[in-house]
Amino acid sequence: MVDNTARKCSIKVVAVAAGEAHTLLLTGDGHVYSWGRGILGRLGGGSEHDQHFPVQVNFGSEEDSVRIVGIAAGAYHSLALADDGSVWCWGYNIYGQLGINGEDFHGRKYSDGDYSVVPCLLNKFLELHPPDSSSTVPEAEGKTSLKIIAVKAGGMMSLGIDNLGALWMWGNCPQQSKELGFSLISNFTPTPVWDFHGHTVVQVACGNEHVVALVTGGESYKGVDDLVCYSWGNNSHGQLGLGDTKNRPRPEVVKMKTFDLESPCAIYEVACGAFHTALLTRNKRPSDTLQSTCWTFGLGDNGQLGHGTTQSTLLPEPVKELPQNVYLVSIDCGLFHTCVVSSEGDVWSWGMEKGLGLCPDDSYGGTDSGDALSPLLVSCNPHQPKFPEPVQVACGAAHTVIVAQEGYKLWSWGRGRSGVLGNGKTMDNYTPTTVLWPPLVEDFKQEELHSSNKHNKNEAKDVIETNERLSSALKELKLLQTKLSVMEKYASILHGSIFGEPFGEQDIHASLENSSVSDITKEWENMLEAADRTKLIKLEMLYQNMLTGVKDKLMKRRIKEIINECLQSSRVEN
Incomplete structure (x- = not known):
């Protein structure tokens, strides 16, 4: 039989990372999966096609010998760290965020060196010496070998921490400029941050153009x-x-008493949005219960700071409306939203468009639309408010992913176009939806392995036939999912036009529950009977505006007809 431990390891998610419109996840057995928007090769699957649910990323012919232990996602690029310290990169490379020049792609598919659609090994780390290398070390003893132990990405830059605690940066990095004092420079070669010589960098995060590190x-x-x-x-x-x-x-x-070494608070996690930053702290003094405080600063235009206003903040301020008696295990920032999760499985989100990160033109409308200036509690589902046994939360530009149930289940919400939510659909979701994990093909792989171990040719033949049927079924499923997405969009548009609000599962008409036909006239009458005065007034305004538009169009056409009649009359007279 297949080792059950190995099976669990292969489907247990130990890390997740989100880019602008794509997501990466890392399993316990060292494999990487990706889904979402595929343009510029950010998914690493060998093409620029979108993926609507998790698909495994292959690392060339060396796949069997490459075990990944870390992942990171920038806006349009991705990083993976192998257990031997090697770094693999793919996606957009115009600023050097892959750390590879065009001529160094070694036959990999790319376009003028601007991007790579498959993982490429970053060889340049092997040619460099760590900042802590000392010339006083006898050659007989050899120099300490450089090994990257952590990777991070954000915007158009990439970062790595080595085994000596040194921080390396490449891509669109902030640099000292003789003329301006500060500039962003494209750097195709990993470069150490010498300011931390003699110290150890423990954690790092970066936004579009800024970096925050714990040292x-x-x-x-x-x-x-x-x-x-x-x-x-x-x-x-x-x-x-x-x-x-x-x-x-x-x-x-960051000079504040709250974050000094003598402070009673200790920072244990950092995250960066496009132009804002978030920190998690806990008390240093021993306590019966662990308690956290979330601090934010920077741009606050869309409520991404969670301070109850749209004002920006130049110094760290606590998010006061979060409960004081919880321990926050993970935090992440999207472009303009922030999300945290507690050890008990409570999730809060705030910022652009009710903490979803969606742009205003993507607003789902209604009285509940608008930016969330303070934390909003996100429920797992209507019957289960908490996410069971949470692991990590990750925020993309306009989507959020949470790993829970000890790593065996994932939920996502926010922007759904291009399959960003990993649920097989391309529609936005304003409440959590389950990611299609583990992939269906995983069950087949285990069955195939079981058959090969038994060396039974007949069973192997059955497995091949099963694989062919499964492949055909998956293609049909994709087609059906595409059709379903189109129908859902159409239904949502119709529902919004008739009832003046977006369509949700709770809005399924009673006449459709036991039949494929809906009596829209009856449903309209029922809705009017159940509506309160405020809703009736909104509906009246909605249809008055629609009627006005129709009248305007009729008037314009009538005027055009009169003009044409006059022109024809004048021609006859002449």
């Missing part, structure tokens, strides 16, 4: 109580938390 006060890492927060880069909205809006080409300490 040890001394040389070695002794725990989160010993960490200092640094920030640098673009500071046009105060996203560096330094009390002003001046850009910083080099790291500076």
